[in-house]
Amino acid sequence: MSAGKPHRRKLGTGQRVLLAVPFLWLLLFFAAPFLFVAKISLSQAVAQRPPYEPVFAWSEGWNVFVEKLGQLSLSAYGLLFEDDLYLASYLGSLKLAALATLIGLCVAYPVALAMTRAPRSWRPALIVLAIAPFWTSFLIRVYAWIVILKDEGLLNHLLLSLRLIDQPLQIYATDWAVLIGIVYSYMPFLILPIYNAIDRQEPQLVEAARDLGASGLSAFWRVTFPLSLPGVFAGALLMFIPAVGEFVVPDLLGGSDTLMIGRTLWNEFFANRDWPTASAVAVIMLLVLLVPLLLYERNEMRISETRR
Amino acid sequence: MTGTLRKRDVAILLIGFAFLYVPIALVVIYSFNASKLVTVWGGWSTRWYGALLDNAQVLDAAWLSLKVAFLSGVFSTILGTMAAIVMSRYGRFRGRLVFSSLIYAPLVMPEVIMGLSLLLLFVALDMDRGFWTLLIAHTTFGLCFVTIVVNAKLAGFDRSLEEAARDLGASPIGAFFQVTLPIIAPSVIAGFLLAFTISLDDFVIASFTTGPGATTLPMRIYSQVRLGVTPEINAISTLMIGTVLALVLFGFALSRAFRGGGGAVGRA
Amino acid sequence: MQQSLVRIDGVSKHFGDTTAVDNVSLDIGAGEFFALLGPSGCGKTTLMRLVAGFETPDSGSIVIDGIDMAGVPPNRRPVNMMFQSYALFPHMSVAANIGFGLKQAGMGKADIAARVADLLKLVQLEKLGQRKPDQLSGGQRQRVALARAIARRPKLLLLDEPLAALDRKLREETQFELMQLQRDLKIAFMVVTHDQDEAMAMAQRIAVMRAGQIEQLGGAREIYETPATTFVAQFIGEINLFAATVERGQVMRCAAPAFTCRLPEPMAEGTAVSLAVRPERIRLTRGEPQGGEIALSGQVMDSVYLGDVKVWRVRTDDGGLLRVSAVNSGNGTDDIQRGERVHLAFAESDIRILPR
Numbered sequence: 010m011s012a013g014k015p016h017r018r019k020l021g022t023g024q025r026v027l028l029a030v031p032f033l034w035l036l037l038f039f040a041a042p043f044l045f046v047a048k049i050s051l052s053q054a055v056a057q058r059p060p061y062e063p064v065f066a067w068s069e070g071w072n073v074f075v076e077k078l079g080q081l082s083l084s085a086y087g088l089l090f091e092d093d094l095y096l097a098s099y100l101g102s103l104k105l106a107a108l109a110t111l112i113g114l115c116v117a118y119p120v121a122l123a124m125t126r127a128p129r130s131w132r133p134a135l136i137v138l139a140i141a142p143f144w145t146s147f148l149i150r151v152y153a154w155i156v157i158l159k160d161e162g163l164l165n166h167l168l169l170s171l172r173l174i175d176q177p178l179q180i181y182a183t184d185w186a187v188l189i190g191i192v193y194s195y196m197p198f199l200i201l202p203i204y205n206a207i208d209r210q211e212p213q214l215v216e217a218a219r220d221l222g223a224s225g226l227s228a229f230w231r232v233t234f235p236l237s238l239p240g241v242f243a244g245a246l247l248m249f250i251p252a253v254g255e256f257v258v259p260d261l262l263g264g265s266d267t268l269m270i271g272r273t274l275w276n277e278f279f280a281n282r283d284w285p286t287a288s289a290v291a292v293i294m295l296l297v298l299l300v301p302l303l304l305y306e307r308n309e310m311r312i313s314e315t316r317r
Numbered sequence: 318m319t320g321t322l323r324k325r326d327v328a329i330l331l332i333g334f335a336f337l338y339v340p341i342a343l344v345v346i347y348s349f350n351a352s353k354l355v356t357v358w359g360g361w362s363t364r365w366y367g368a369l370l371d372n373a374q375v376l377d378a379a380w381l382s383l384k385v386a387f388l389s390g391v392f393s394t395i396l397g398t399m400a401a402i403v404m405s406r407y408g409r410f411r412g413r414l415v416f417s418s419l420i421y422a423p424l425v426m427p428e429v430i431m432g433l434s435l436l437l438l439f440v441a442l443d444m445d446r447g448f449w450t451l452l453i454a455h456t457t458f459g460l461c462f463v464t465i466v467v468n469a470k471l472a473g474f475d476r477s478l479e480e481a482a483r484d485l486g487a488s489p490i491g492a493f494f495q496v497t498l499p500i501i502a503p504s505v506i507a508g509f510l511l512a513f514t515i516s517l518d519d520f521v522i523a524s525f526t527t528g529p530g531a532t533t534l535p536m537r538i539y540s541q542v543r544l545g546v547t548p549e550i551n552a553i554s555t556l557m558i559g560t561v562l563a564l565v566l567f568g569f570a571l572s573r574a575f576r577g578g579g580g581a582v583g584r585a
Numbered sequence: 586m587q588q589s590l591v592r593i594d595g596v597s598k599h600f601g602d603t604t605a606v607d608n609v610s611l612d613i614g615a616g617e618f619f620a621l622l623g624p625s626g627c628g629k630t631t632l633m634r635l636v637a638g639f640e641t642p643d644s645g646s647i648v649i650d651g652i653d654m655a656g657v658p659p660n661r662r663p664v665n666m667m668f669q670s671y672a673l674f675p676h677m678s679v680a681a682n683i684g685f686g687l688k689q690a691g692m693g694k695a696d697i698a699a700r701v702a703d704l705l706k707l708v709q710l711e712k713l714g715q716r717k718p719d720q721l722s723g724g725q726r727q728r729v730a731l732a733r734a735i736a737r738r739p740k741l742l743l744l745d746e747p748l749a750a751l752d753r754k755l756r757e758e759t760q761f762e763l764m765q766l767q768r769d770l771k772i773a774f775m776v777v778t779h780d781q782d783e784a785m786a787m788a789q790r791i792a793v794m795r796a797g798q799i800e801q802l803g804g805a806r807e808i809y810e811t812p813a814t815t816f817v818a819q820f821i822g823e824i825n826l827f828a829a830t831v832e833r834g835q836v837m838r839c840a841a842p843a844f845t846c847r848l849p850e851p852m853a854e855g856t857a858v859s860l861a862v863r864p865e866r867i868r869l870t871r872g873e874p875q876g877g878e879i880a881l882s883g884q885v886m887d888s889v890y891l892g893d894v895k896v897w898r899v900r901t902d903d904g905g906l907l908r909v910s911a912v913n914s915g916n917g918t919d920d921i922q923r924g925e926r927v928h929l930a931f932a933e934s935d936i937r938i939l940p941r
Contacts (some may be wrong), residue, residue: 148538
């Protein structure tokens with residue numbers, strides 16, 4: 010009715026508290042840390058604790074603060090441009106994440122479509138089946154593929170005993186294994202949005218297309234598929250963005266030549282203890298992911314707005 | 318759609334779900350393998366579970382992970398439910414865009430970035446890394462998942478139910494606890510379970526934000542996996558899968574019980 | 586009208602740029618059956634929500650039972666509401682729903698049970714106390730909502746489109762039950778509705794609202810017979826509206842259909858007015874009508890059979906279009922068909938002069 014027109018509201022005291030607690034939490038523990046990443050990316054690595062300088066202390070006063078500001082440098086970023094390793098890592102990440110997303114879409118779309126064609130009574134069970142792997146440990150799901158793909162693993166064991174091959178397949182420790190691992194791990198993120206996007210459509214739309222002379226296939230390509238694209242888009246972003254920064258999959262399934270930026274960051278941090286370089290890697294990764302991140306945010310907000 | 322499941326669709330579903338489940342099933346099956354060689358079947362046995370019970374390191378790590386998962390699940394649920402109310406009820410307030418960006422971004426943020434940034438914050442704040450920093454880190458991303466789950470439920474919530482409670486004499490807080498919360502309880506429980514399992518699973522962020530003496534189960538598993546595949550890892554994995562499965566089933570039963578008479582919420 | 590129970594004084598409410606309620610003043614008497622009638626978006630629901638306390642007025646005051654309601658939250662007002670969706674708590678039994686308000690008031694368990702039993706009896710749902718709302722029919726849910734809303738014995742009961750969700754047969758039945766209940770309980774009722782039949786059948790007084798303002802306030806007969814504005818005339822029932830101009834002091838001239846008539850009171854020459862005539866006040870005949878009235882002739886464009894009434898649309902020879910209706914009494918005019926030439930007649934006293 011006439012009430013509830015969109016308008017800016019003044020919030021009461023109780024409402025402010027409700028807003029402030031999660032808001033401040035996220036500002037402090039999610040947003041603010043990026044400032045420290047940015048700051049340390051401008052520092053220099055040293056062999057002490059903490060392993061970078063300058064270290065600002067509030068007690069030192071304004072003059073020391075200004076003096077230390079002068080010690081900030083772009084040297085970590087310089088390293089990123091000098092050494093090919095980093096560029097190769099960024100490109101490798103983008104390539105593998107994009108390929109995995111494409112392959113994933115090709116696998117997930119038919120599954121999601123088939124789910125929408127299942128009898129109503131099956132649907133809840135199918136949805137649970139599609140999400141459940143997400144609830145089981147990521148690490149374990151990746152580990153399962155080591156068991157399968159290793160040279161002496163279950164897949165080679167099976168193929169050899171069936172005499173389909175006579176040399177073990179070399180999949181483990183290659184980019185192929187990384188692709189399989191990423192596709193597998195992120196599959197639930199793809200199936201669900203696509204399923205929702207197809208399931209939301211009025212069944213009459215396809216019927217109308219058929220009534221107007223479209224074949225089953227062309228009704229799909231010209232009605233169902235275009236209408237499901239927002240779901241495809243949402244799922245693809247949901248998979249692509251974290252996949253770019255993936256560490257576990259390339260580390261456990263990839264070879265030593267599998268260059269992904271998440272793994273490079275990890276090594277800078279844990280193996281080389283080079284915090285400034287690790288931070289610079291993170292800053293550049295964020296910049297690379299900025300556009301997909303903004304697209305994802307806009308997409309999610311639009312979905313949640315229309316739902317209200 | 319009318320449910321005209323053709324043979325082709327059945328085949329796609331079977332292949333799709335086989336892809337999702339065969340790897341997990343293999344881990345579970347081989348955890349009962351008597352042989353020490355992972356790929357050779359040596360008959361059924363539970364010896365690796367027995368071996369686990371003697372592994373104090375694994376048990377300590379599991380206990381720590383469960384503690385962190387439970388507590389961060391609770392905090393995430395409280396904060397996330399608050400955030401969901403803000404998201405679904407406040408309309409357009411100043412800062413809404415920033416607020417919802419902060420909710421959505423952690424869901425896709427690469428874990429190495431979140432882990433590194435949180436660590437640098439803890440270092441800057443001079444906090445001792447360990448149990449508490451783990452708890453903070455896990456609560457931070459857990460609360461976003463809870464918010465999404467609860468917000469979806471609140472978006473379909475008939476606000477006149479709350480108004481009816483207020484009209485009948487309930488205070489705002491009374492209306493929330495007597496009417497809103499019982500109705501959204503299934504999604505709050507689902508949110509808690511999600512936050513719990515994500516915390517239990519987390520390896521990357523935990524590696525950054527924990528300190529000496531606080532090794533979580535995924536960290537322990539990871540270091541064992543790096544040394545090579547062993548039947549013991551299969552056994553731990555199976556136990557983790559079993560724990561999560563039991564929790565999810567328990568959660569389903571619990572939300573059923575809350576819902577009582579059935580799916581009345583959508584219709585009211 | 587008995588003593589005033591609710592006094593709404595100069596109340597306005599804006600949502601962003603839209604004005605939902607615009608400087609409305611209104612009194613509702615104790616024990617009165619009052620209706621707010623208007624199309625959707627006219628502000629009637631907002632006005633009701635202002636009284637209930639779900640919205641705060643931007644200006645003006647609402648006094649209920651001698652107490653200014655400014656700053657009083659909904660839970661502390663002597664007012665209860667029956668929601669359009671009924672808003673039954675899906676997780677509670679029927680009995681728990683009805684007892685909810687009593688529990689908030691701190692009543693003891695035994696007292697609540699006794700009162701709930703009485704209320705269930707009153708709405709004839711004695712056996713259904715332990716059911717959940719989703720196990721009830723639409724009519725039963727409506728009764729539960731009603732019982733819940735009167736459980737606290739409010740001074741004023743607000744009913745938001747109380748019959749809208751019921752099917753037609755049940756609606757009429759429930760209408761009479763609501764009127765009976767209101768007389769028995771001696772609670773003032775304020776009904777919000779977009780259905781003129783509902784308002785006219787039940788309410789002692791009706792406020793017709795439009796664009797946040799009250800267009801007319803009065804009994805059913807008053808707003809139907811003597812509408813104050815063209816909006817009210819058109820919103821309540823069917824009406825023919827003709828544009829006319831005041832000529833030479835005492836006469837009005839209407840262009841299409843062309844006729845003149847006398848003014849009951851003098852008006853300034855040249856004033857543009859609307860003339861309103863109800864379709865049932867126009868007589869339709871095949872032969873010449875009797876003198877002393879306004880007479881027109883024309884051709885039947887449409888003839889509609891509605892069972893109890895017949896409706897015609899007639900194009901007069903000078904291009905005017907009139908709607909005429911007659912009770913299906915079985916006399917000669919009932920079978921006038923499309924295309925026939927007819928005569929129309931009505932009395933000057935049936936014309937209502939409205940500002941244009």
